[in-house]
Amino acid sequence: MKLANLGIVIAPFVLALLITIYTMDNIITSWIAYGLWLAIVCSAFISTNFILLHLRGKKISTRYAQKMLSFRIAAFVTSYNEDPSMVKGTLLSVKLALGDLGDVYLLDDSTKKEIVEDLRSFCEKNGIFYIHREDRKGYKAGAINNALKLIGDQYDLVAIFDSDQRPVRTFFREVIPYFYDPSIAFVQIPQRYTEKYSGISLGAAYQQKPFLRVIMRGRSYRSAFSLGSGTVFRINALKEVGFFPEYSITEDAAVSIELHSKGWRSLYIDENLIWYGEAPPDLASYLTQQARWALGYLQLTGRLLKSSLKPSQFFDYFAGTLYWLKEGPLTVFEILAPMVFLITGLPIVRMDPLLYVLLYVPYLSISIALFIYSIRGKDEYGLKGFLYHQAVEYIAFPSIVGAFVSWFLRRRVPFKVTPKGGAAHQVKSVILHIAILALLILSIVKGIVWLFSVKETSLIYSIAINIFWALYHTLFLFLGIVLSLTRLAIEPYTEVIKGEAILEGLKEKPSTY
Amino acid sequence: MASTTLSIIEEINNAVKSSIIKRITIIEEINDAVKDSIIKRITILGTKGGIGKSTLAFMLSKALASRGKSVMFIEGDLTNTISSTIGIKGDGLITNIVDDKDPYDSLLKIPFGSGSITVLKLFGNRERFLKDIERISKEPDLKEKFRIKYSEILREGYDIYLFDPYASCIDSKEFKELESAVFRSSVGSYDETRIYVSTISRTNIESTLDLYRKIENSPERRGIPLAMIFNMVPDASETYVRREAERIQSLGIPIILIISLREDLLAFSDDPVKMPIIDEIEFLAKVILSRQISAYGVVSSKDLLEKALRVGAFTIIQGFYDRHKTDKIISLVKKASSRGREVVLVSTREDLADLLKRTGIKPLEIRVTRRFMEEMLKTSKLEDVLRLAHSLSNDIIFEIQSLTQPLLIIYSAEDLAPPPKNPDYKILRDEFWNAVINSLRSKHDLSILLVCKDSEDCAGAEKYADHRII
Numbered sequence: 001m002k003l004a005n006l007g008i009v010i011a012p013f014v015l016a017l018l019i020t021i022y023t024m025d026n027i028i029t030s031w032i033a034y035g036l037w038l039a040i041v042c043s044a045f046i047s048t049n050f051i052l053l054h055l056r057g058k059k060i061s062t063r064y065a066q067k068m069l070s071f072r073i074a075a076f077v078t079s080y081n082e083d084p085s086m087v088k089g090t091l092l093s094v095k096l097a098l099g100d101l102g103d104v105y106l107l108d109d110s111t112k113k114e115i116v117e118d119l120r121s122f123c124e125k126n127g128i129f130y131i132h133r134e135d136r137k138g139y140k141a142g143a144i145n146n147a148l149k150l151i152g153d154q155y156d157l158v159a160i161f162d163s164d165q166r167p168v169r170t171f172f173r174e175v176i177p178y179f180y181d182p183s184i185a186f187v188q189i190p191q192r193y194t195e196k197y198s199g200i201s202l203g204a205a206y207q208q209k210p211f212l213r214v215i216m217r218g219r220s221y222r223s224a225f226s227l228g229s230g231t232v233f234r235i236n237a238l239k240e241v242g243f244f245p246e247y248s249i250t251e252d253a254a255v256s257i258e259l260h261s262k263g264w265r266s267l268y269i270d271e272n273l274i275w276y277g278e279a280p281p282d283l284a285s286y287l288t289q290q291a292r293w294a295l296g297y298l299q300l301t302g303r304l305l306k307s308s309l310k311p312s313q314f315f316d317y318f319a320g321t322l323y324w325l326k327e328g329p330l331t332v333f334e335i336l337a338p339m340v341f342l343i344t345g346l347p348i349v350r351m352d353p354l355l356y357v358l359l360y361v362p363y364l365s366i367s368i369a370l371f372i373y374s375i376r377g378k379d380e381y382g383l384k385g386f387l388y389h390q391a392v393e394y395i396a397f398p399s400i401v402g403a404f405v406s407w408f409l410r411r412r413v414p415f416k417v418t419p420k421g422g423a424a425h426q427v428k429s430v431i432l433h434i435a436i437l438a439l440l441i442l443s444i445v446k447g448i449v450w451l452f453s454v455k456e457t458s459l460i461y462s463i464a465i466n467i468f469w470a471l472y473h474t475l476f477l478f479l480g481i482v483l484s485l486t487r488l489a490i491e492p493y494t495e496v497i498k499g500e501a502i503l504e505g506l507k508e509k510p511s512t513y
Numbered sequence: 514m515a516s517t518t519l520s521i522i523e524e525i526n527n528a529v530k531s532s533i534i535k536r537i538t539i540i541e542e543i544n545d546a547v548k549d550s551i552i553k554r555i556t557i558l559g560t561k562g563g564i565g566k567s568t569l570a571f572m573l574s575k576a577l578a579s580r581g582k583s584v585m586f587i588e589g590d591l592t593n594t595i596s597s598t599i600g601i602k603g604d605g606l607i608t609n610i611v612d613d614k615d616p617y618d619s620l621l622k623i624p625f626g627s628g629s630i631t632v633l634k635l636f637g638n639r640e641r642f643l644k645d646i647e648r649i650s651k652e653p654d655l656k657e658k659f660r661i662k663y664s665e666i667l668r669e670g671y672d673i674y675l676f677d678p679y680a681s682c683i684d685s686k687e688f689k690e691l692e693s694a695v696f697r698s699s700v701g702s703y704d705e706t707r708i709y710v711s712t713i714s715r716t717n718i719e720s721t722l723d724l725y726r727k728i729e730n731s732p733e734r735r736g737i738p739l740a741m742i743f744n745m746v747p748d749a750s751e752t753y754v755r756r757e758a759e760r761i762q763s764l765g766i767p768i769i770l771i772i773s774l775r776e777d778l779l780a781f782s783d784d785p786v787k788m789p790i791i792d793e794i795e796f797l798a799k800v801i802l803s804r805q806i807s808a809y810g811v812v813s814s815k816d817l818l819e820k821a822l823r824v825g826a827f828t829i830i831q832g833f834y835d836r837h838k839t840d841k842i843i844s845l846v847k848k849a850s851s852r853g854r855e856v857v858l859v860s861t862r863e864d865l866a867d868l869l870k871r872t873g874i875k876p877l878e879i880r881v882t883r884r885f886m887e888e889m890l891k892t893s894k895l896e897d898v899l900r901l902a903h904s905l906s907n908d909i910i911f912e913i914q915s916l917t918q919p920l921l922i923i924y925s926a927e928d929l930a931p932p933p934k935n936p937d938y939k940i941l942r943d944e945f946w947n948a949v950i951n952s953l954r955s956k957h958d959l960s961i962l963l964v965c966k967d968s969e970d971c972a973g974a975e976k977y978a979d980h981r982i983i
Contacts, residue, residue: 063882064882064908065859066879067878068878177880271882271887
């Protein structure tokens with residue numbers, strides 16, 4: 001590991017520790033204080049990274065005209081027990097986009113016999129190669145590695161699509177020219193959530209925007225990582241790193257670290273090249289997705305620390321780790337701190353409340369304003385987006401904490417694909433949130449009663465500040481719960497008969513290995 | 514009207530005199546004079562039979578009808594080729610009136626393309642012709658009857674009246690006057706243009722020019738001359754005809770069209786209905802229907818294609834993406850690649866690349882990215898348009914820098930130009946094309962071919978174009 005990278009890792013923890021010691025009031029609550037300060041320091045780290053990436057992203061020039069290159073392309077669509085009609089639609093979309101540039105492969109790990117048969121015969125009919133595995137070894141990474149070995153040296157590039165993300169017709173023509181630079185290992189395009197039929201899916205879509213419009217843009221040509229779908233890889237680059245690592249359930253980020261460590265570059269082009277993409281339809285699938293992403297990212301920590309990434313690249317990746325830390329365990333401390341103070345009266349941080357207000361309020365408002373400003377103009381986000389985004393993050397935090405627990409226990413949670421389709425909105429899933437909400441309201445009530453019983457000015461400030469935070473958390477938690485239970489007008493899934501008709505004219509190719 | 518037309522002709526004269534097929538100068542006054550919506554009377558004139566005058570006239574009717582116009586083709590040629598081919602049984606309007614027969618026997622409407630052609634057989638057979646004309650012009654009863662019937666027919670409402678008169682009909686001054694008077698009173702406001710047809714024989718050229726001077730210098734003439742056509746020009750005589758054409762340009766004819774002798778068309782010589790419409794006539798039809806009539810100078814498709822390949826040349830190909838257009842692009846591309854020149858295709862689409870590949874030519878494809886189009890769509894400021902134009906041409910230059918004198922085709926230009934949502938889009942387009950074309954030409958030795966749907970899409974670019982192929 002590089003010394004500079006070590007410094008980046010240690011810095012927030014040490015800084016938070018120093019502030020904790022400096023502001024310590026009560027040894028019993030000092031652990032909450034540390035969590036709270038770490039949350040603030042991590043936020044500052046993440047915000048700094050965000051602003052830097054925003055500035056960098058603005059500087060990256062995009063090309064307006066590019067030479068088409070003739071590469072042979074394999075397009076992989078991965079599936080596992082998903083709705084076959086959705087998979088078929090995606091296959092046709094990929095096939096149409098690919099045209100005569102290469103071949104489409106379905107990597108089907110489905111275990112349901114009827115799905116396997118249905119998809120196999122569909123592929124045979126439509127000139128799509130069908131690859132099925134029984135064992136699911138290595139999950140998605142395993143499926144891709146297996147297929148890459150099967151196709152041998154027939155292709156130069158491999159495109160990977162999830163079965164719920166459909167490329168536009170010009171996808172390959174837009175993406176391929178970027179491979180003129182031999183140091184480019186992969187090109188990533190943004191994922192898109194076009195199918196948003198519930199409050200939670202809308203929130204999930206908003207949550208993606210800062211990441212896709214600012215973070216990934218700024219990371220282009222430096223540390224942009226594969227998002228697992230809508231990525232086109234140079235097969236030779238993958239060969240060099242031994243294909244996809246199977247140790248992480250987010251093989252996309254894992255392989256990106258491997259490639260970046262070897263000096264390969266990656267590119268993120270922020271263009272709408274996906275015309276159909278399903279957002280997590282309901283709370284359960286959203287939580288599963290968030291937990292999986294968090295755990296997958298955490299599983300990379302060891303590899304990340306040992307990597308020989310450049311400090312700038314490392315900082316970008318590590319900001320990702322801090323994000324999950326902040327959205328999971330540290331959120332617990334943020335919620336806990338005002339609650340404990342207002343209910344038990346135990347002081348957590350010793351600090352001049354006025355100084356706190358003077359420092360923290362501008363910091364908080366400036367960071368929120370900058371955050372919204374950075375995304376402005378690139379997509380519709382604004383205040384509404386910010387509220388939705390915060391709300392879903394408050395809903396996700398217990399699941400992310402769960403992911404941390406699994407990681408500490410070295411538990412590799414069974415790979416569970418985000419369930420797609422259907423919308424089971426269960427109050428059951430938000431019981432924990434409702435309980436926390438109740439506690440927050442209780443602490444606010446207690447706090448207000450307390451506020452009117454004290455005379456000491458500094459204590460009044462402290463109580464007021466904590467009531468503010470409790471209210472802040474209450475607001476977003478409440479919004480989150482409402483979102484989780486909101487169902488928007490659900491449009492039935494439409495079959496892709498038109499696409500099939502278009503494909504009829506295409507040349508039939510042998511299928512199934 | 515007459516005085517403006519005169520000054521227009523003078524202006525054209527000056528423009529054409531100073532430059533032979535150099536820049537295409539758009540004469541705004543003519544634009545205003547000839548508008549698409551206004552009814553047109555086109556007279557096809559010639560001094561000699563058998564020079565393909567009727568064939569071309571009818572072909573022009575077809576080209577206009579295929580563009581949705583309802584055309585009345587008035588056949589005044591004594592051979593009555595068209596009338597008999599399409600099956601008109603009557604003896605001709607004049608003879609029918611004299612014989613007191615139903616004049617509608619001499620009229621037949623045939624649908625063509627999205628429009629229609631109504632053929633009116635004007636005269637009877639040769640023996641009756643002179644006598645009938647004499648009587649119609651002299652006898653008041655017949656004159657009145659002709660007035661009523663002819664007017665009735667004209668009033669049916671046509672977009673274009675194409676008059677193909679027999680040469681000596683012009684000499685029968687009385688009938689000519691009668692016909693024009695009835696026409697004027699029946700049709701009301703209309704634009705009149707004349708097309709002269711000649712072969713390449715010295716005497717024919719001279720007699721046609723005499724006719725031209727006689728008509729165009731006559732104080733009673735209405736409208737303007739539109740074109741002089743040299744028909745059936747053998748390849749060997751092309752240089753000679755070109756010299757003649759350039760000499761004639763000083764007369765101020767907007768278009769001098771050189772139509773090559775087409776062996777393949779001779780098979781259709783007896784059947785003008787089935788004869789395909791040649792490019793040159795398509796061109797003429799498009800000019801007639803366009804809102805602008807420019808001084809094109811000497812035009813021959815062959816010639817334009819050749820000029821487009823010159824290094825440094827900038828040519829515009831306009832018109833809907835039909836077979837004619839792609840055929841022209843393909844023949845140009847074939848010509849260029851047979852001379853070892855690289856063909857570069859700048860586009861947002863794949864159709865032309867696919868088409869070229871099918872004909873065995875693999876162009877270097879340069880794709881204009883989505884980002885470009887998105888930014889262009891958002892832009893309404895001139896400085897942003899110019900920035901985009903310069904970046905686009907720089908990116909194109911970057912891709913072609915290693916090529917020697919490539920033929921650069923900018924296909925589907927309408928996708929690249931500033932969109933028409935902006936009220937100033939014409940100015941923006943003008944500046945955009947100016948920046949793109951000049952930047953490309955100044956940085957690399959190449960021939961540029963800009964392919965666009967209609968003149969609106971390439972608005973502004975026309976000014977800088979060395980040639981335009983429609």
